[in-house]
Amino acid sequence: MTAESEKIEEPKGLxxxxxxxxxxxxxxxxxxxxxxxxxxxxxxxxxxxxxPANVKVVRLPCTGKLDQIxxxxxxxxxxxxxxxxx
Amino acid sequence: MIxxxxxxxxxxxxxxxxxxxxxxFGCNTCVAVCHQGGNKEAEIxxxxxxxxxxxxxxxxxxxxxxxxxxxxxxxxxxxxEVLKESEAVLSLACGIGVQFMAQxxxxxxxxxxxxxxxxxxxxxxxxxxxxxxxxxxCVLGVTGGVCPVTRCxxxxxxxxxxxxxxxxxxxxxxxxxxxxxxxxxLEALGKxxxxxxxxxxxxxxxxRAGGPRSFKLEGF
Ligand code: SF4
Ligand code: SF4
Numbered sequence: 466m467t468a469e470s471e472k473i474e475e476p477k478g479l480x481x482x483x484x485x486x487x488x489x490x491x492x493x494x495x496x497x498x499x500x501x502x503x504x505x506x507x508x509x510x511x512x513x514x515x516x517p518a519n520v521k522v523v524r525l526p527c528t529g530k531l532d533q534i535x536x537x538x539x540x541x542x543x544x545x546x547x548x549x550x551x
Numbered sequence: 552m553i554x555x556x557x558x559x560x561x562x563x564x565x566x567x568x569x570x571x572x573x574x575x576f577g578c579n580t581c582v583a584v585c586h587q588g589g590n591k592e593a594e595i596x597x598x599x600x601x602x603x604x605x606x607x608x609x610x611x612x613x614x615x616x617x618x619x620x621x622x623x624x625x626x627x628x629x630x631x632e633v634l635k636e637s638e639a640v641l642s643l644a645c646g647i648g649v650q651f652m653a654q655x656x657x658x659x660x661x662x663x664x665x666x667x668x669x670x671x672x673x674x675x676x677x678x679x680x681x682x683x684x685x686x687x688x689c690v691l692g693v694t695g696g697v698c699p700v701t702r703c704x705x706x707x708x709x710x711x712x713x714x715x716x717x718x719x720x721x722x723x724x725x726x727x728x729x730x731x732x733x734x735x736x737l738e739a740l741g742k743x744x745x746x747x748x749x750x751x752x753x754x755x756x757x758x759r760a761g762g763p764r765s766f767k768l769e770g771f
Contacts, residue, residue: 482606534591537598541605 490519491545496535498528498551505550520548527551552581552672553645554679555588555665563596564603566662567641570611574637575600575664576630576652577617578644585679588643588665590617596643596664621648627655634659687757687764693745695736702729708750 497503503524509516525531528551536547557563567573575597583589597615604611616633618626621644627634634640634652639660642649645667653661669681686700690708700706704722710730714721718731737743757764 534594534598537595537602541598541601 490517492543493520493546493548494539494544495520495522495548495550496525496528496531497522499524499526500551502528502550525551552584552670553647553667554585554669554671554681555582555645555667556585557587557592557596557643557665558663560599560603563641563662563664564600567600567639568604568607568609568611570639570660572612572636572638573600573614573641574633574639575613575615575641576621576634576643577615578621578642578648579617579619582643582645582665584673586677588645590615593617593643596641600641617643622651624655685758686753686755688754690750690753693748693750694733695740695742697729697732697736699729699733702727702732704729708753 495502497506503522506516506522528549531549531551539547575593577583577588577590577593579589581588583592586592593615597613600611601613603609604613614633616630618630620626621642634656637659639662640652640656641662641664642652643664644652645665646663647667649661649663652659669679670683670685671679671681674680681701683698684701690700691698699708699710703710704720704726705712707730710733711728712721712730715728715731718728720726720728734743734746737746
């Protein structure tokens, strides 16, 4: 379950360029294939390996399900980087 | 099919940025085949425009949609609502679709997102070539299926000219000489004798010389 504070919301208003605050971390969304990359992430979890909290993983049935518009919508909503793994 | 190419993004942005609401509207037939104007491309262009609006601090509500064909009334039925509500429309159809919509929605500005480039074929995935200029009086039957109007750079009807070299046209080494293609094809068909026949002066009144053309079927 994703905590409320972790959800990536629709932008609330217009964004203006700002100085990068101290301690800022890029907001990364990872699209992972259920059968390989997501399974690998799962295994990493079982092995108690950790990854930074600024990465959110979205499971896809296959990376073939990835569509340009998923990437663009992520950027529209303020995601800084997209990682596709599969 | 009709081939088009998306206009440079900045040009599109300049056209539409003054509106408060914009519908980015795809046409899912010819221009979808060349990956420039289909409903999917409309969705992508709408997303890029939203991001540009955000970056520039411009407040525009942008939605996307599309239909199968923007050059025929019945296809518009499914989109009546969204189009009636639109302050402006950015159409990804060819010039025909844009004009058809402008005629249909008399008080809504309809902007073209594409440059309509030619009537062509799909040689291979992602590669389109011009093949016909709709001259209104087809001569393919005597030229072995190679169009001299479109494919000969000088539109010669009794070619080749003196510039034909090693099968290439004198204007570019990347362009096949249409008349070399005609000769090769007539040879392959065993009709090379037909090459000797002089083609009379073409009747250009059936081309654009007579103004915009139309065609009406009886009984409809
Ligand atoms: S001769 Fe005219 S109608 Fe025939 S392919 Fe060429 S341009 Fe088109
Ligand atoms: S070289 Fe061939 S295609 Fe080019 S203008 Fe001459 S006849 Fe036409």
